[in-house]
Amino acid sequence: MTRIAEAWRRVPTVSAKFLLILVPSLVVAVSLCSALFYYDRYKDLQAGLREKVAAIADVNAAALTNSLWTFDVPAIRNVIQAIGANRELVCVEVSDDLAEGWFVWPGSSCPSVDDSHVERRVIRVQNLQVGTLTLHYSQDVVREQLRQEVVNTAALLLLMLAGTIAAALAALRLTVGRPLGRLIASILEAERGGGHKQVNWGAADELGRVIQAYNAMLTRLGQEEAALRKSEQRLALAITATRSSVWDYDLHTGHYWWSKEFPALLGYGSNELPMTAETWSSLLHPDEAERVMAESRRRLRDHAMAYTAVYRMRRRGGQWAWIEDRATAQRDADGRALRLTGTMSDVTERVRAELDLAHERNVLQVTLDNTDQGIIKVDGDGRVVTANRRAAELLNILPEVLSGNPRFADIVAIQRRQGEFGEMGDDPDLYLSFGTGPGGAGMAAAGAAPDDEFGIPLGEPAGMIDQPFTFKRRRPDGRIVEVRTNPLPEGGFVRTLTDVTVEARSAEEIFNAMQELERAYADLKETQASLVQAEKMASLALLVAGVAHEINTPIGIAFGCATHLSGRTSTLAEAFESGTMRKSELAAYVATAGESSRLIEQNLTRAAELIQSFKRVAVDQTSEERRRFDLLAYLEEVVTSLGPTLRKSRHRVAIACSPGIVMDSFPGALSQVVTNLVMNALTHAFPADSKGHMVIDVDETADGEVEIRFADDGVGIPAENLPKVFEPFFTTRRGSGGSGLGLHIVFNLVTQSLGGRISVDSVPGDGTTFTLRIPKTAATASTAAAPPTASPTTTPVSLEKEPA
Template sequence: MTRIAEAWRRVPAVSAKFLLILVPSLVVTVSLFSALFFYDRYQDLQAALRAKVATIADINAAALSNNLWTFDVQAIRNVIQAIGANRELVCVEVTDDLADGLFAWPGPSCPLSGDADIERRPIRVQNLQVGTITLHYNHKVAREQLRQEVVNTAVLLLLMLAGTIAAALAALRLTVGRPLRRLIASILESERGGGLQPVDWRASDELGRVIQAHNAMLARLGQEEAALRKSEQRLALAITATRSSVWDYDLRTGLYWWSKEFPALLGYGPNELTMTTETWASLLHPDEAERVMADSRRRLRDRAMAYTAVYRMRRRDGRWAWIEDRATAQRDPDGRARRLTGTMSDVTERVRAELDLAHERNVLQVTLDNTDQGILKVDGDGRVVMANSRAAELLNIPPDVLAGSPRFADVVALQRRQGEFGEMGDDPDLYLSYGIGGLDGSPGGGSGGGPGGRLDEPAGTIDQPFTFKRRRPDGRIVEVRTNPLPEGGFVRTLTDVTVEARSAEEIFNAMQELERAYADLKETQANLVQAEKMASLALLVAGVAHEINTPIGIAFGCATHLSGRTGSLAEAFERGTMKKSELAAYVATASESSRLIEQNLTRAAELIQSFKRVAVDQTSEERRRFDLLAYLEEVVTSLGPTLRKSRHRVAIACSPGILMDSFPGALSQVVTNLVMNALTHAFPVDSKGHMVIDVDEIPDDEVEIRFADDGVGIPAENLPKVFEPFFTTRRGSGGSGLGLHIVFNLVTQSLGGRISVDSVPGDGTTFTLRIPRTAANPQPAAHPPAQPQPSHLPTPVPLETDPA
């Protein structure tokens, strides 16, 4: 395989490689497909030959039947001779089974041959076999025909192969050869230094894209060369402008070189300093010469690639200049330094500024150490760069630890081990991002959720002050305030707020006590509201018992009377003294009693049906469709016993056919409370009052229900407070002050409507309700939902199976 690959690489032309791949591939492919094709062709020729011989045998078996039957020898021989005219047949035999005769062509008998096939047919006359015809044939003709087709096809394929190769070579020359020659000429021209000559060739194929990329590369190289020249010019200007110089030291030859800017940095002329290491060493400050030379020797031993050093050198006028020396090492494969290249810059002004800054920082540190507030600064890398003694005290960390610029995460870890966080668990600033990379040691900082999800600060960069308080194990409370810095990191202040926090805790505990008292008050209110509703239900049950007492009593009396008359009639019948007039009188009595029983029981059933609907509605929050007029009449009927105890009456003015899809229990409770409120507060003792329920349909699919009475009215100062809970003018007479509050909640929440009150003292009161005909889903009520009916109250007897 190695020799083949080497020989392939030595082929001089692409066209030759192309032919070496194309010709064998075409020959192998054509030969394979031709072999398959001619094999199938030979099978078809053999099948056609067998079919032809079988047809000849079938036809001549019918032709020889009469000749054998009549034993016409000459006719038989003529038929056999005619059969032998077919080129495919090598022998024909006809046997006469009746005469035991044999006729053969071309000889007396057919020789046995392994190359010949046989086709045999019986010769019959009226279902009687009189002989047999046997045809011997070979495939010589089929093979000859196949051979001729193979020769013709081979000639045609050779011509097509030659044409294909010629066309492929021409296409290769036009599409590959010509652009490749131009590309090679351009590359050779560039190598000879004749300039960057683009290739004049445009095409959309792969070579066209290669040439286009080559031309683009040449253009880019031209631009880069021009940019490099400009960069060299800029570098020279930058070196001059920044008071820097370039130097190079070849360690193998010991040659030292520096640019002309280096003597100028120290006030010397271009040729006043000899380019040697001894000259450079002689200019070093005596206090720093030994350190700088030791660092220079270390560069030869270690494997670092870059170095930076700042030291002082003597100027020509005797003053000292601070020089920043940056070097890069070039090393051999063994790691030994071969060459050092770098720059030297005059940083005297920067060093003086840093010294001044250090002095100011010391002054600032002394000032901060004398403040009562702890101050801590963390830079963008998550390190503590400044802290005062008060911060170390409030954090309970030794001052020397903070002075060593530790990572903020390490400071938090130290506090965590000391148990400084107590119930808080951890420092929230460890998990918030202030534009620094990973306070908690992970890239990108922690999440805004804090440890265990205890913080409410959202994830992301924090750009606003963040404040929290924590209690130390010694009981002191420290307020921590974090202020993000624009360049990343943050400043943290720590303030001892133990006194203020304890005062705030006392205020907070007092507020919690007030909240618990308010919750108890709300629970008491809810219980009173529920008691009010159950009292209304008890009133309804009492009305049921009173209303059905009369019809049930009449029915019972009629049944008792009928039972006595039936007994008297039975005794007369047993004694045989029954008269026709007695029987007629009994029939009349029974008919009248039955009518009265049926009439009063029907009345009782209707009352129970009506009261049952109202009772079910008042004890459930079920929503259903109902006729408003019929339902109002049922509610007023349920209040009948209470109304009959007084002299007051209720009238309903409502058009029939107003259908509601709402909560009938809430509406029943509203009407009941308005009626009971009027009976309690509106009318003087021994007066006769009137109440009217007036219903109108209004636009927006709403109904307006006005409940008006002609009572004493409500004073103007009490009018704004009628719907407030526990407001009543009859507290000493049993009033709870919750009736109208329940009405307000049911109308505005369960029924989804509005309620208002209008009253003039001495001229009655009007409550106006506007509720939608189709109620929306009810809002949560201010009072708890109605509870099941208590077991100690009587339950209406269900006389019907359908309560609706």
């Protein structure tokens, strides 16, 4: 039985075990059923054979009755041969009792066969026995038929068995084999390191529930493994980032273990250092080995749970590395150490940085002690942590007191007792930085403003001051010390003390000098305004002179015509009174009166138009009135007002402007600009006895502005003068009466009154172009009066015009 059980366990597949159970069971069951069936079938076939032979015997016995009675041998033989045609019969015997004859088929006698069977019939004629019919038959036919049926049935049963096995195997594969195969594949995949792959199978049977539970287990296992991997990764990253390693020492077994990072810290391979306490102790620095080993033994005796030690260990190359060892002890109920676990980190860089920092602190302290400015650093607890000798000197405190890290309040108390605050009465830092002391009222009573001087209320709670502040105080010996305090983000502050006695006195002198400069500047601005007004009045005087010259001609002609008409009227009146007036004289007078009246009316109308035009220009130049006007018509009026000046020269002004451009602006400012540009060109652009041209070209822009270009074909502006053309009082004709304010006034009028901008472009020898861009609708009064956004010297220019 043991061998059978062992052989059964070695069967490799469930299908094989299933077949080993199914096939014998089916064979045995089918064999038993077939044996019972064919035993009954054999009995039925035997009974049928006997019935058939009996029927043959009954039928042929009646057929032989007449033949035997008549002793008709041929008939008897024919009947016997007919009987022998049945293949179930082995031998046929007919006896003739009357003639004592004997007939046998197929031989002379019937063979004696054990398994043969005999069926006899007595042949009677009228109750007289005349013979006997004996039929010998064999059951070979029955057995052959039974064998054939068995063979056919066996073939059919084999087919059914094969189909049943195939169906059973298919059902087994679908219900058991396939899910088990997927489950096994998932397990093998996990064993090969391919990860936990869930089984894709859903069924409500036992295997389905098993696979569902397996998938749920894989999900939980995956989550736990992911969390474990993340934890391991974090631990590995933390160990790697901190250049640390983990170690463990079992005091009971003496087993010492460390992670692979420890040999790497010292430059060794992972297998080069045996994991023993002796290996660890052999790497210690000789100067520190005894101390470190003593501390290690002490860890076993005391009851502390955590330890920290810093010591040196030898690297592979012979250098020494600083190692920080942090350990945690596991103890039993009696406090005996059972196990030590900890980390070792390479802190060489930190130790070196600390040593360098200590050196730098020494250097810094020496530097601070040789600085002319006093420096104090106070931490968030109000304790002095850094101070130099200069601070002790300016505070009139011994350097030893500051070097002892006293509280800042104690320093203030010492100064208060010495009377160092003078009229101030106390130190604002004591309240502003720590929220202590008498508060704002006390400070105000001491002579310091609670808010204005320091910018923050005195007596503010600690932590509320986060802005630097500065104040000055006068010491009893007359020295003035400037105190500057800068709060630190972590709390506390840094205070600098500077002796500003000389600077304070110089500042007072500078303040007085600045007041004098402000007064001088105000006087200069007043003078400049007067000069600008004088320039405007000079322009107006020029306009008046032009008006007088222009009106003189039409009024003179009208006056001459009126005088001539008055003389002719007197002559005609004398002739009329004397009665000598002739018709021809009256006709001549009428003709003279009509012509004179026409000339008088024409010239007076011309004079009235000139007066009206000059009046509008003059009023515009002397007022700041804003109104709507047609730009083309107004430019023609301005040019007309300059007619007398232009006619004295050979120069001409042309206007290129589209009609219908309506401006809502300040015409006086525009008139002043055009007049100054024309006069500037007449003065500087053209040589003597030359004939020049000036063009005023106007275009509308899409952004609601007009672009006015004033161009001349004169000598141009030198490159070195181009950036200065709009500066006040700049002129190259100062000896010839130039004031240097003409283009400066133009710039101010364009940028302030008209709210636009102006630029100049010039090439020496090729003329000059001034480009104005002004809005068609001027800005409001407050905006128009605002100063320009750019100074004249920064206006983009490409040509330069000599200022008037």
